[in-house]
Amino acid sequence: PEAAEIQHLTQQLLDYEVKRDWINYSKLCHPSITGFEPQGHGHMIKGLEFQRFYFETTTTTPHKTLIMDPQVTMLSPESAVIAYVRICQKADTATNTIYSIHSNESRVWKRIAGSWLNIHYHKSNTTKVATP
Amino acid sequence: PEAAEIQHLTQQLLDYEVKRDWINYSKLCHPSITGFEPQGHGHMIKGLEFQRFYFETTTTTPHKTLIMDPQVTMLSPESAVIAYVRICQKADTATNTIYSIHSNESRVWKRIAGSWLNIHYHKSNTTKVATP
Amino acid sequence: PEAAEIQHLTQQLLDYEVKRDWINYSKLCHPSITGFEPQGHGHMIKGLEFQRFYFETTTTTPHKTLIMDPQVTMLSPESAVIAYVRICQKADTATNTIYSIHSNESRVWKRIAGSWLNIHYHKSNTTKVATP
Amino acid sequence: PEAAEIQHLTQQLLDYEVKRDWINYSKLCHPSITGFEPQGHGHMIKGLEFQRFYFETTTTTPHKTLIMDPQVTMLSPESAVIAYVRICQKADTATNTIYSIHSNESRVWKRIAGSWLNIHYHKSNTTKVATP
Amino acid sequence: PEAAEIQHLTQQLLDYEVKRDWINYSKLCHPSITGFEPQGHGHMIKGLEFQRFYFETTTTTPHKTLIMDPQVTMLSPESAVIAYVRICQKADTATNTIYSIHSNESRVWKRIAGSWLNIHYHKSNTTKVATP
Amino acid sequence: PEAAEIQHLTQQLLDYEVKRDWINYSKLCHPSITGFEPQGHGHMIKGLEFQRFYFETTTTTPHKTLIMDPQVTMLSPESAVIAYVRICQKADTATNTIYSIHSNESRVWKRIAGSWLNIHYHKSNTTKVATP
Amino acid sequence: PEAAEIQHLTQQLLDYEVKRDWINYSKLCHPSITGFEPQGHGHMIKGLEFQRFYFETTTTTPHKTLIMDPQVTMLSPESAVIAYVRICQKADTATNTIYSIHSNESRVWKRIAGSWLNIHYHKSNTTKVATP
Amino acid sequence: PEAAEIQHLTQQLLDYEVKRDWINYSKLCHPSITGFEPQGHGHMIKGLEFQRFYFETTTTTPHKTLIMDPQVTMLSPESAVIAYVRICQKADTATNTIYSIHSNESRVWKRIAGSWLNIHYHKSNTTKVATP
Amino acid sequence: PEAAEIQHLTQQLLDYEVKRDWINYSKLCHPSITGFEPQGHGHMIKGLEFQRFYFETTTTTPHKTLIMDPQVTMLSPESAVIAYVRICQKADTATNTIYSIHSNESRVWKRIAGSWLNIHYHKSNTTKVATP
Amino acid sequence: PEAAEIQHLTQQLLDYEVKRDWINYSKLCHPSITGFEPQGHGHMIKGLEFQRFYFETTTTTPHKTLIMDPQVTMLSPESAVIAYVRICQKADTATNTIYSIHSNESRVWKRIAGSWLNIHYHKSNTTKVATP
Amino acid sequence: PEAAEIQHLTQQLLDYEVKRDWINYSKLCHPSITGFEPQGHGHMIKGLEFQRFYFETTTTTPHKTLIMDPQVTMLSPESAVIAYVRICQKADTATNTIYSIHSNESRVWKRIAGSWLNIHYHKSNTTKVATP
Amino acid sequence: PEAAEIQHLTQQLLDYEVKRDWINYSKLCHPSITGFEPQGHGHMIKGLEFQRFYFETTTTTPHKTLIMDPQVTMLSPESAVIAYVRICQKADTATNTIYSIHSNESRVWKRIAGSWLNIHYHKSNTTKVATP
Numbered sequence A, B, C, D, E, F, G, H, I, J, K, L: 001p002e003a004a005e006i007q008h009l010t011q012q013l014l015d016y017e018v019k020r021d022w023i024n025y026s027k028l029c030h031p032s033i034t035g036f037e038p039q040g041h042g043h044m045i046k047g048l049e050f051q052r053f054y055f056e057t058t059t060t061t062p063h064k065t066l067i068m069d070p071q072v073t074m075l076s077p078e079s080a081v082i083a084y085v086r087i088c089q090k091a092d093t094a095t096n097t098i099y100s101i102h103s104n105e106s107r108v109w110k111r112i113a114g115s116w117l118n119i120h121y122h123k124s125n126t127t128k129v130a131t132p
Helices: A002-019 A022-027 A051-056 B002-020 B024-027 B049-057 C002-019 C023-029 C047-057 D002-019 D022-025 D049-057 E002-019 E021-029 E049-057 F004-019 F022-027 F049-057 G002-019 G022-027 G048-058 H001-018 H022-027 H048-056 I002-019 I020-029 I049-057 J002-019 J022-025 J049-059 K001-017 K022-028 K049-057 L003-018 L022-027 L049-057
Strands: A029-035 A063-076 A079-092 A097-112 A114-130 B029-036 B063-076 B080-091 B097-112 B115-132 C029-036 C063-076 C079-092 C096-113 C117-132 D029-036 D065-074 D077-090 D096-110 D114-131 E029-038 E062-075 E077-091 E097-112 E117-129 F029-036 F063-076 F079-092 F097-112 F113-132 G027-036 G063-076 G079-092 G099-111 G115-130 H029-037 H064-074 H081-090 H097-112 H116-132 I029-036 I063-074 I078-093 I097-112 I115-130 J029-036 J064-078 J079-092 J097-112 J116-131 K029-036 K063-076 K080-094 K099-114 K115-130 L030-036 L063-076 L081-090 L097-112 L115-130
Touching: A002 A022, A002 A063, A002 A079, A002 A097, A002 A114, A002 G115, A022 A029, A022 A051, A029 F079, A029 F113, A051 F097, A051 G063, A051 G079, A051 G099, A063 B049, A063 F063, A063 F097, A063 F113, A063 L115, A079 B049, A079 F113, A097 B049, A097 F063, A097 F097, A097 F113, A114 F029, A114 F063, A114 F079, A114 F097, B002 B024, B002 B063, B002 B080, B002 E002, B024 B029, B024 B049, B024 F029, B029 D114, B049 C096, B049 I078, B063 C047, B063 D065, B063 D096, B063 D114, B080 C047, B097 C047, B097 D065, B097 D114, B097 K063, B115 D029, B115 D065, B115 D077, B115 D096, B115 K001, C002 C023, C002 C063, C002 C079, C002 C096, C023 C029, C023 C047, C023 E117, C029 E117, C029 H097, C063 E062, C063 E097, C063 E117, C063 H022, C079 E117, C079 I049, C096 E062, C096 E097, C096 E117, C096 I049, C117 E029, C117 E062, C117 E077, C117 E097, C117 E117, D002 D065, D002 D096, D002 D114, D022 D029, D022 D049, D022 E021, D029 I002, D049 E077, D049 E097, D065 F049, D065 L081, D096 F049, D114 J002, E002 E021, E002 E062, E002 E077, E002 E097, E002 E117, E021 E029, E021 E049, E021 L097, E029 I097, E049 K063, E049 K099, E062 K029, E117 G002, F004 F022, F004 F063, F004 F079, F004 F097, F004 F113, F022 F029, F063 H048, F063 J049, F079 H048, F097 H048, G002 G022, G002 G079, G002 G099, G022 G027, G022 G048, G027 H116, G048 J064, G048 J097, G063 H097, G063 L115, G079 H116, G079 I115, G099 H064, G099 H097, G099 H116, G115 H029, G115 H064, G115 H097, G115 H116, H001 H022, H001 H064, H001 H081, H001 H097, H001 H116, H022 H048, H022 K029, H064 L049, H081 L049, I002 I020, I002 I063, I002 I078, I002 I097, I002 I115, I020 I029, I020 I049, I029 K115, I063 J049, I063 K063, I063 K099, I063 K115, I078 J049, I078 J064, I078 K029, I078 K115, I097 J049, I097 K063, I115 K029, I115 K063, I115 K080, I115 K099, I115 K115, J002 J064, J002 J079, J002 J097, J002 J116, J022 J029, J022 J049, J029 L115, J064 L063, J064 L097, J064 L115, J079 L115, J097 L063, J097 L097, J097 L115, J116 L030, J116 L063, J116 L081, J116 L097, J116 L115, K001 K022, K001 K080, K001 K099, K001 K115, K022 K029, K022 K049, K029 K099, K049 L063, K049 L081, K049 L097, L003 L022, L003 L063, L003 L081, L003 L097, L003 L115, L022 L030, L022 L049
Parallel strands: A029 A114, B029 B115, C029 C117, D029 D114, E029 E117, F029 F113, G027 G115, H029 H116, I029 I115, J029 J116, K029 K115, L030 L115
Antiparallel strands: A063 A079, A079 A097, A097 A114, B063 B080, B080 B097, B097 B115, C063 C079, C079 C096, C096 C117, D065 D077, D077 D096, D096 D114, E062 E077, E077 E097, E097 E117, F063 F079, F079 F097, F097 F113, G063 G079, G079 G099, G099 G115, H064 H081, H081 H097, H097 H116, I063 I078, I078 I097, I097 I115, J064 J079, J079 J097, J097 J116, K063 K080, K080 K099, K099 K115, L063 L081, L081 L097, L097 L115
16 A cells, blocks of 8 residues: 555656646655756756756646556655656657657655655656657 | 458558547557557557557648558467558658658457457567658 | 660659659559569568559659660560669759759569550669759 | 466577577477567568577577566467567676677467467567676 | 479579579579679679679678568560569678578569570668677 | 665675675675666666676676765665765776776665665666776 | 855856856956866867857856855865866757756866955866756 | 976876876875866766776876976965866877877865875866877 | 860859859750769769759859869860869858868860860769858 | 067958958958868868958858967068967857857968068868857 | 770770789870879879889789770770779678779870870779678 | 979978988977977977877888978078978788878978978878778
């Protein structure tokens, strides 16, 4: 059940990102969150300011985010790690093209004062394919 | 005769995809269909949600789908596999160009309650050529 | 004289293609024509449907088709093979550019009921050069 | 249980390939096996002669073959399809390098006279990574 | 039956090439044979001297030549055209690698004084794949 | 202090990898360890078999492994996550060249029966630079 | 405290650059400032004229500048060096894309007549990543 | 005079590197030296361990190191920064080739207890040219 | 004097090409002119039809044609060969860019009935440079 | 003082080029000026016609030309050579981008009838960098 | 007949080049021969010294030179131009590979004191194909 | 005559370089010679030390240096500039290959105490072609 909750929270987090819903997205993140991602150029991102820029300067487009092969490991009653393959389908209606964007993600969650918060993430192996 | 029916159903399936006819397309697919295709980035696609995104966000353009060198093998009276070369001709009227798109496809069909359903597919080797 | 006729028919066939004149083009082709060409991605094209798509979806543009170094061999009074270099000059008036497109072609002709029909073709080595 | 048997047979098939054990490998294949694979250049391979050349002209090297995310679907009591990710680890002892080779595979099995035989395969998306 | 003979002669021709057996190879070719092939750089090869250089300066290596999807058309009782996909498997025992080499070929045959002779060929679309 | 222990264990783990010391390396890993790394081609590695192949088929060469900017977060008294930049210096004495290999790593540790075990890892962004 | 001041001044300098505020930017620079940067093509830039051109001919766009891993070393009470990773996030609202631009910077500061002035800089390793 | 001393010490430092003289090289460096260089992949190198690996695992080859366009700025009587272009000429006697390797360097020096020590460096823009 | 005339006629020929003056251009060419040029893809161009297509389908743009290092050799009182470097300067006013286009040309002239006619040309080594 | 004059005249020459001021530019050049530059494709440019085309067909855009590291050598009271690094900063206001264009230049000046004239130039190593 | 002689002399010239027979090769060339060829980098080669270097420093290897589509034009009784496609077949016996090397050549001949001498040549469009 | 002497001295200088004759080469150079060349990576080379490294660490190989299209301008009785195209032919006897290496060079000469000395050089546009 807790594993299911972790997976559910992760799916919510990604959906808030798609919808550019900063209020709910940021509620699921620890203020001291750390992470590795391609936009960090090999450096660890610390805190929420980096992500916030995305929500503030770009808008949502029609797309869907899939979590594939999720693997949840409970580390303690108050902590867990989830690893999964993420595939985003994105439609460019102007050119009638679908893009499929793939990455590998690990997310570490910690329950603080009853709320699960994402405290570390690692996103890698981002590749992109277009319909021919 | 059953082999001919399998080939006919496969042709229908591809034509529904061209016409973006989701209702008929999805009737020919098992809800638990699995598949490998370039958009899956090496991961198996499970279920129909992935395909549905294509039908909902892009529109049809003038093109024709050819099945070449089809090979149907009846595995039992209620199951079959068809393998073939697929070539799509697509016209870009804006640039007066024809694209020819090639792939290899295998599709496994199973008859359930009298209806043949596509239960697995494998699409690979997608290449594209334009008229010079 | 028959060699000259074969060359003349071949020139006509290419000119009908340039003018997008399907009625006359298809009259010169055997309904079971086979062929190799870049758009076939290594597979043999069978029948006229493949070519027809070109005539129906694109329009003609100012260009000229040259047959260079033609070599006609009469195989019997009713059959012949012609091999030649084909160079198409194509003008893109928007960019004031001329494209020269080269290929090697072999075409096999057979006289059936008094009419010469193209029954096999092989087109390869397509390269393109633009005026600098 | 039959699903497990199919997976077991698939693992055996791949291991015989690694060991270059043609006698056991060919016993698991239908003489009319068909397949798509990169070495076919987009054409369907038919029969066992194509594979046999590999066994006869190359030798085995230290490596391991992993089946990941296998998905077995029983099509009838006598037929099944298995789809999986295949990763081969190969050691080049001369350069002290490990290669990891990835592909997607689907294999269709049919039981004939009590023996399961591989009757169709589709192998795609072959990529290779070396230890840096 | 004649179609079968044409296919058989074509297979022989390719096998003589593999074995570097010039005497038998040249007996199957018309002295005025013409052809297009990649080594001609877009120009028509005329006569047998061009091929002979290959037989005289290179030696045979273990490989196998497959004719796939052959299509024979009798043009008259004394002439025929065969078109097919050719795949050569070649083993490089030094590096323990298999190469698979693909091309499209059309060959025109004419019976002269009772013997079938290859009078024109067109070889294109040569691609090469190595085992990873 | 526990953060320091986590960092110390991580350094040990990497050093055992350099020394190809499988016995000690595997003692620090949970048998059900999961991970993402370039050799997985986007798929999650499960269990220790994958790593073991490296230890068994390659040998150690002179190099040094640095942990830079480590960030340890205690998730509970029995679980932690460490994220860091890893730089390996590797000498190729034959060519008198130094290679510097960079990656980003996250490792999740869990204390089971008093022993800290690595239960998940994520390695990405591997780049390589040679001395000019 | 002085280290903090140096870091604060560096952040100000970068923010003035983002805002294209030449008056304040130039007040923080020594008139004889020297520097290496990609726009210098390997040559040392001397004086402020080179930078001024940027402020005068381009305008500001929505972006944010992060200083990561700053390292301040006081060289004397009146001089210091700061080294850090700089990541700029830049939004291209036309294409709904975020660019993340990375560089390494070292800046040498000297206090003259009570004011800290940047007297040398070195900027390198500029890489750019776009959201996929 | 002090500027000249700084330049002289810098030349010495580079010559010790060429000669692989670790004892003298390390005497000129502060134990807490920091630096950016290509081998750091965008991360700051801290301390002397990183450099030491070079001295221990590679040997010297015939080459010469030039300091071009040096610019020394005294920051205080006890601190200075030098910036210059560095060109290394390296001979590969096996291939009878000369390599010319270019980089931009800034080095910050501090006098501690009477001895000048290099406390920060920044090396960038490394390019390599061979004699044709 | 005749050498000067040949050079003068060559310059005229090139100027007529720039001005798209077909009437005067064709008066300077032998009706059976032959030539090699990039647009011929390695085949010899015969006659004037090929060039005429350029004059009829494109228009002139501001540019200048230079003959550099001309070398005229009188072969007989009625025949000559001129070889030279040709550089065309072409202005693209839309992008405020100048293109410089280089080629090597040899032209053979023959006096027939008192008029010098260009009877063979060879144009090669076409390269293009834009102002940065 | 003469060295200063040579440098001043060189700066003027480059500024006239930026401003497209042909009258003053050409007054500083010897009518028989020779030069090597990328637009010459390896051939020596002779005379002023080549440059004039630039002035007549393109217009000025906001940019600045820097002379770096100038080295003037008086060859006689009436002749001198100047060598320097030239960096042009060019603003593309449409895309809000700055381009920095680098080249190496040598210019030989000769005083004739009291006026210094540029009689030879050599421009090379042109590279271009854009703001990221 | 003279056309045949010109073609014969051209074939001899090429054969002497293959055999590295300088004495006979140079007898067929005018001492002031001019030419364009790839090794001239766009500059005209003048005299025989350039070619002689080839004969003196390299040795012959098994190969054959074909003249295809020759076109001879008599310019006067004492002068002629020949244009043709040249294909060289070259065997690399070490790798068991055949190379086919293509170029376009024009050669101008002049009879002086009864002997035909090559006085100008233009060689271009050199491409190379290896057996796969 | 002086122009001829300048050209002769230049040819000598290049020949001494080929023969690796440092004593005579350095006698023809001013000790304060300056120059631009590819090995300088855009920086001016000053003095003779840079060249000397070439003479000391590499050996001569069979090659020839041609001066093409030389242009000598006397700047005063005691100074001159020569500009020319330089083509080096170099034989690699191991691979039976000829390399032709091209560059543009300007050299400024000054007569001091009766001896002509090279006081500045500019070498650019180095390209290399191998016999196919």
